[in-house]
Amino acid sequence: MSKENKQLEEYEVDLEEEIEEDIDAESIVEENDEEEDDEEENKENPEDFEDVYDIAKKCIKCGLCKSNCPVYNVEKDNLSSPEGKMILLEKGKISENVYDCCLCGQCEKACPLDLKIREAILKARKIFVDSGKASKERKEMIEKLRKEGKI
Secondary structure (H helix, E strand, O other), X not given: OOHHHHHHHHHHHHHHHHOOOEEEHHHHHHHHHHOXXXXXXXXXXXXXXXXXXXXXHHOOOOOHHXXXXXHHHHHOOHHXXXXXXXXXXXXXXXXXXXXXXXXXXXXXXXXXXXXXXHHHHHHHHHHHHXXXXXXXXXXXXXXXXXXXXXX
């Protein structure tokens, strides 16, 4: 194993340890397949996860996105970086960290592969909310937005 691969593996382990509450997205897909879709509006969409995974697996973990990311530049936390999010999403882990993004698109400008990182983050947010794992405050805000169109 090369030095770079070993460092990447250690980095991935460090990122996973930083997550307190996460979702195994594969189990969401399986549960969704098993359940009847009585309320289709509120069910997570397995195709959304496939889209998220397809984007995340293409990430080469070069880290160029970090220098442009305003959230990472403030937080200085690898979990807050676009690269960190792509590593976790590729592993099927979706957590509150998908909200540590202002969707400004600076990561996409820096990405040598022109990945649609914002699209992956938005779909991961939808999966997270639809799974029922979002915090009480987030659920209240989303419900108010749906009802009144404002926060």
